[in-house]
């Protein structure tokens with residue numbers, strides 16, 4: 001009825017619908033949004049925002065950290081790129097173009113969400129956006145340190161406690177111990193300094209000084225502090241072990257942590273050559 005009576009109305013309605021549909025189909029779609037996963041304090045990085053324009057053109061592209069805009073690219077304006085001061089890093093406009101932004105000198109507070117917003121042209125200014133997340137790592141100022149309260153030289157079968165400490169990072173690195181190049185499990189603890197907010201990681205191992213750990217009278221301890229992709233520092237320390245005489249002449253073996261039939265008194269009170277030979281022989285057999 002209505003259509004028959006008001007053909008003009010129908011026509012304009014049709015046009016409007018067509019326009020609306022065009023508005024819907026003409027869009028800009030973000031195809032890639034890349035934010036560095038983790039960056040060290042003071043370092044730089046590149047943020048990437050790419051798109052395809054499905055019949056529409058970019059009117060403006062904006063980057064935000066949290067709610068703060070720090071970069072705007074408007075291709076039809078001069079200059080095309082504007083940057084806005086932000087507290088947690090600086091933007092190098094000369095190294096940035098379109099959706100790619102070069103940020104420098106990041107602080108701990110530069111961590112968080114980064115949003116790229118692309119708007120199409122008038123009259124719709126259709127907008128798409130994407131968000132990425134960046135973590136900023138405050139690395140330790142010094143290499144990890146290896147410490148013990150037990151005095152050297154260690155004695156065989158003595159129990160010793162050794163710690164590895166990596167100070168003042170955020171977040172703390174992961175620590176790994178190696179004894180004579182073999183990985184060794186320990187207990188890791190993280191202590192937070194309440195005034196600086198920085199974390200200190202401490203890893204502790206308790207070991208019995210077995211002969212297999214003290215070849216040549218040396219216990220080699222290595223500690224590695226690491227952040228994936230960002231940081232790797234190690235430290236090494238050799239602890240001397242007071243080995244009874246016959247261990248020094250024994251050829252190196254690949255024996256694992258076994259207990260040897262040795263007691264301190266045997267060598268001090270026994271002068272019998274036969275008994276010593278027997279002890280060495282037994283030790284050799286057991287070590288195999």
Ligand SMILES: *[C@@H]1O[C@H](CO)[C@@H](O)[C@H](O)[C@H]1NC(C)=O
Nearest residue numbers: 042089090091104105106107
């Ligand atoms: C980085 O920050 C430090 C301290 O805030 C400043 O002295 C230095 O000039 C900055 N470097 C760049 C490249 O912005």
Ligand SMILES: *[C@@H]1O[C@H](CO)[C@@H](O)[C@H](O)[C@H]1NC(C)=O
Nearest residue numbers: 167193194195196197198200
């Ligand atoms: C905690 O950090 C402050 C500096 O912010 C430093 O003076 C203090 O020695 C630190 N405390 C410990 C236990 O490391």
Ligand SMILES: *[C@@H]1O[C@H](CO)[C@@H](O)[C@H](O)[C@H]1NC(C)=O
Nearest residue numbers: 216218219220235236237238
């Ligand atoms: C520990 O001793 C081994 C050999 O016994 C040596 O190669 C290494 O350099 C020493 N490491 C340190 C830190 O003294």
